[in-house]
Amino acid sequence: MNAVTAQLPALQVVIPLLGAIIAAFLRRGTLAWAWAALITALTPVIAFAQLHQVWTNDTISYRMGGWPPPIGIEYRVDLLNAFVLLLVSLVSTIMMPYARRSVAHEIDGDKQAWFYCMYLLGLAGLLGITITGDAFNAFVFLEISSLSTYVMIAMGRDRRALVASYQYLIIGTIGATLYVIGVGLLYLVTGSLNFADIGTRLAEASAAYPRPVLAGLAFLFVGISLKLALFPLHVWLPNAYAYAPSFATAFLAATATKVAIYLLLRIVFSVYGVAIDLNTLPVSTVLYPLSIAAMFIASILAVYETNLKRMLAYSSVAQIGYITLGIALMNQAGLTGSVVHLFNHALIKGALFLALGAIVYRAGTIKLDDLGGIGRTMPLTFAAFVFAGMSLMGVPGTAGFISKYYLIVGALDAGLWPIAFLIVASSLIALVYIGRAVEVAYFRPIASAPANAKDPPLMMLVPILVLTFASIYFGIDTELSAGVASRVAETLLGGLK
Amino acid sequence: MGGFENFFAHYNYVATIVLMVAGLYIVIARGNMIKKLIGLMLFQTSVYLLYIAPGKIIGGTPPILDANFTIYSNPLPHVLILTAIVVGVATIALGLAIVSRIHEAYGTIEEDEIIARDDQE
Numbered sequence: 001m002n003a004v005t006a007q008l009p010a011l012q013v014v015i016p017l018l019g020a021i022i023a024a025f026l027r028r029g030t031l032a033w034a035w036a037a038l039i040t041a042l043t044p045v046i047a048f049a050q051l052h053q054v055w056t057n058d059t060i061s062y063r064m065g066g067w068p069p070p071i072g073i074e075y076r077v078d079l080l081n082a083f084v085l086l087l088v089s090l091v092s093t094i095m096m097p098y099a100r101r102s103v104a105h106e107i108d109g110d111k112q113a114w115f116y117c118m119y120l121l122g123l124a125g126l127l128g129i130t131i132t133g134d135a136f137n138a139f140v141f142l143e144i145s146s147l148s149t150y151v152m153i154a155m156g157r158d159r160r161a162l163v164a165s166y167q168y169l170i171i172g173t174i175g176a177t178l179y180v181i182g183v184g185l186l187y188l189v190t191g192s193l194n195f196a197d198i199g200t201r202l203a204e205a206s207a208a209y210p211r212p213v214l215a216g217l218a219f220l221f222v223g224i225s226l227k228l229a230l231f232p233l234h235v236w237l238p239n240a241y242a243y244a245p246s247f248a249t250a251f252l253a254a255t256a257t258k259v260a261i262y263l264l265l266r267i268v269f270s271v272y273g274v275a276i277d278l279n280t281l282p283v284s285t286v287l288y289p290l291s292i293a294a295m296f297i298a299s300i301l302a303v304y305e306t307n308l309k310r311m312l313a314y315s316s317v318a319q320i321g322y323i324t325l326g327i328a329l330m331n332q333a334g335l336t337g338s339v340v341h342l343f344n345h346a347l348i349k350g351a352l353f354l355a356l357g358a359i360v361y362r363a364g365t366i367k368l369d370d371l372g373g374i375g376r377t378m379p380l381t382f383a384a385f386v387f388a389g390m391s392l393m394g395v396p397g398t399a400g401f402i403s404k405y406y407l408i409v410g411a412l413d414a415g416l417w418p419i420a421f422l423i424v425a426s427s428l429i430a431l432v433y434i435g436r437a438v439e440v441a442y443f444r445p446i447a448s449a450p451a452n453a454k455d456p457p458l459m460m461l462v463p464i465l466v467l468t469f470a471s472i473y474f475g476i477d478t479e480l481s482a483g484v485a486s487r488v489a490e491t492l493l494g495g496l497k
Numbered sequence: 498m499g500g501f502e503n504f505f506a507h508y509n510y511v512a513t514i515v516l517m518v519a520g521l522y523i524v525i526a527r528g529n530m531i532k533k534l535i536g537l538m539l540f541q542t543s544v545y546l547l548y549i550a551p552g553k554i555i556g557g558t559p560p561i562l563d564a565n566f567t568i569y570s571n572p573l574p575h576v577l578i579l580t581a582i583v584v585g586v587a588t589i590a591l592g593l594a595i596v597s598r599i600h601e602a603y604g605t606i607e608e609d610e611i612i613a614r615d616d617q618e
Contacts, residue, residue, distance in 0.1 A: 136577055143584045147591055154595055159602035163611055166595045170524060170533060173588050177541055180581065184547050
């Protein structure tokens with residue numbers, strides 16, 4: 001047994017990576033789905049074992065191929081990435097039962113196996129970015145997850161999915177290339193690619209070569225910001241989410257941007273933060289205005305959007321603004337809010353996008369104007385949408401409230417009461433766009449598209465309800481979310497110079 | 498060191514920057530989707546140079562452990578860039594595949610025409 005537990009960090013990535021190849025050979029869609037579900041279900045088990053180990057003992061350092069770091073690639077699991085690993089793998093596992101019918105409905109039979117192959121590759125890439133302690137290895141996994149994402153988006157039914165995928169490919173590749181330029185600059189001044197090792201060498205390197213170190217931060221920052229859709233680098237996101245197959249949208253919305261945020265945290269706190277006083281770097285100066293702009297501008301764009309998927313996509317950009325705002329605050333409560341919102345937002349947006357996928361499955365449209373009365377013909381699905389939507393707004397008693405509570409406390413601790421006010425004000429805009437959907441769904445006469453719709457089959461309904469329940473539940477019991485997040489924030493801030 | 502000498506001492510970086518900016522310019526300024534991909538390739542290629550050039554030491558040998566050779570070039574950048582080239586090839590291949598599908602679906606690969614056709618619907 002010990003031989004297996006020692007290999008857990010490698011298995012976390014290797015299982016979905018090899019699973020993807022086998023999925024491609026299973027020609028039948030249902031068979032490929034069953035395989036992908038089995039593989040996905042293994043990942044949270046591994047992630048949970050690692051989180052347990054990190055929580056009770058200490059950081060796990062795994063030497064890939066037996067080469068000691070910093071020469072070899074190190075897989076390093078600390079509390080932060082154990083938490084993100086669990087989040088990504090768990091949300092994917094909850095969503096998998098949903099995939100079968102939704103994918104069969106939206107993707108032709110002979111292409112379904114390829115879709116699951118791409119999904120598993122994407123999952124392997126995301127878990128790989130999260131677990132690796134090597135900057136260049138992270139780039140390779142970033143591209144593995146991105147390339148499979150482009151394919152998944154291009155598999156959408158609408159021909160605009162192709163254009164959305166192409167635009168994301170261009171922007172995503174620029175982002176990844178900027179990231180690798182940043183890594184290159186750091187490698188040139190420190191001679192190392194291991195995140196922790198760069199951190200220990202950076203103080204000296206920064207004294208000798210201040211400009212490349214600063215330029216490296218700029219490249220890394222902009223590159224990752226393109227991936228996490230930080231306003232105004234979010235332009236690829238609305239179309240990509242809107243035209244991708246429903247399951248792909250839910251999977252990406254819940255996991256992909258979160259992993260990019262993790263990478264930003266890693267670079268800012270574990271690489272730069274341990275070597276250089278972060279207050280001397282322009283991280284917060286850049287993040288404050290962009291986060292606040294995202295919170296307001298993206299939310300307002302969501303209000304004017306009539307395609308529900310695009311509406312939620314803009315809402316995602318706004319929510320990412322909250323997460324980066326917490327990073328900008330750089331204090332205990334703010335950072336806790338940031339990490340806990342990473343978790344909560346994954347659950348909330350997962351539930352919302354799955355509910356929309358169910359509406360596509362039954363009613364065939366997500367144009368708000370065609371969906372009059374959908375709340376009465378699909379009661380459970382839309383009830384889930386409403387509850388997850390309340391959590392998105394941050395109604396007290398929901399998970400979203402916990403995130404915003406910590407962010408507001410963080411803003412007040414930093415002595416920035418106007419920001420606390422802006423957090424509340426922008427949350428009210430979410431009330432407008434969710435409220436608009438509620439008004440159409442419950443108070444309008446039943447339109448033709450939803451007239452014959454009913455709640456989706458159980459295999460689709462249960463994941464929606466589980467995620468919705470989770471996005472309420474973590475507003476009441478916050479031990480796993482805020483408890484871990486607060487310890488993560490403590491370790492990140494404790495390591496700072 | 499004067500600015501002029503500094504320029505020539507770091508000419509590999511100058512070449513890198515020129516390629517990088519030229520590539521990025523093509524991606525932004527061109528509406529033709531194939532040309533955009535060409536710009537993207539140029540942009541990625543500049544990074545290969547950024548990594549490879551500093552790994553070479555003048556008078557250095559390949560990294561062979563031998564008492565006669567004391568100065569050797571750093572092999573790591575080559576290995577990294579080999580990986581990056583594979584990633585770049587995969588990206589461009591996928592990009593071209595998507596463009597050919599776009600051509601089937603729209604009958605054009607000009608970005609503004611595609612936007613116009615979508616707006617008509």
